[in-house]
Amino acid sequence: MSLGRVVVVIPTYNEAENLAWIVGRLRAAEPEVDVLVVDDGSPDGTGAIADDLAAADSRVRVVHRTAKAGLGAxxxxxxxxxxxxxxxxxGEMDADGSHQPEQLHRLLEALEGADLVIGSRWVPGGSVVNWPLNRELLSRGGNLYVRMLLGISVRDATAGFRLFRRTALEKIDLEAVQSTGYVFQTDMVARTLAAGLVVKEVPIEFVERVRGDSKMSGAVATESLKRITAWGLRERRDQVRRVWRRR
Structure with a gap:
């Protein structure tokens, strides 16, 4: 493919019910795309399932980590x-089926002329399936808060279905990224834009998981908002300082 070698990273923790299913769909939808499973020491056997998938398919690789250290890590x-x-x-993709591999081609096509492409729920044409209203309002409201506080135009900065060019990740300097939890997604968008790179959003249909337990909780969402607030206030402070220096 004209984009070069492509791999999708799938982080896992207790996804034994979903992993083979989602990897199979991804390999069928995009046979030229490789898969890298990163398992955080799942006690439910997810790691062993990943090893079996890798043994049967040379385009699947597994990294085993010893502990659950967060999505960003x-x-x-x-x-x-x-x-x-x-x-x-x-690329990035969840293991639970919420990101549909059959829509990955939309992101691949949009990467021409972009450094980061996000599969977005909140641009025209995007949608969510099987979400209660309160969760949709939380996500929409959280993303509005991100746009206002960080001064960015991305409508779904918290989305986890995305593709980075190698050059973008190299320019961001991954060693400087400290976010380990779900706020990692917003952090990476902000760093990409701050580096002067091009971010595109394409509409996707996000489907709530039907098997296994969600890793998202009220505490996780609250911690993410705290981190984003701190970034936003720091950015506003720096903006004021830059204005005063010009005077």
Whole structure:
């Protein structure tokens, strides 16, 4: 494919019910795309399932981590492995089926002329399936808060279905990224934009998981908002300082 070598990183923790299903769908939808499973020591046997998938398919690789250290930490580990392996495009996708591999082609096509492409729920044409109203309002409201506080135009900065060009990840400097939880997604968008890179959003249909337990909770959402608030206030402070220096 014209984009070069592409890999999708799938972080897992207790996804034994979903992993083989989602990897199979991804391999069927995009046979030229490789898969890198990053398992955080799942006690339910997810790691063993991943090993079986890798043994049966040379385009599937597994990284085993010893402890659950957060979504961002798993992705950062996977990014480093993928960069070391020479991939040109490195993607993110959930293991629970909420991101549909059959729609990955939309992101691949949009990467021409972009450094980061996000599969977005909140742009025209995007949608969610099986979400209660309160969760939709929380996500929409959280993303509005992100746009206002950080001064960015991305409508779904918290989305986890995305593709990075290798050059974008190299310019961001992954060693400087400290976010380990779900706020990692917003952090990476903000860093990409701050580096002067191009971010595109394409509409996707997000489907709530039907098997296994969600890792999102009220405490996780609250912690993310706290971190985003701190970033936003720091950015506003820096903006004021820059204005005063020009005077």
């Amino acid at each position: 798993a992705y950062l580990h996977g990014f480093r492995v993928a960069l070391d392996a020479g991939y040109d495009v490195i």
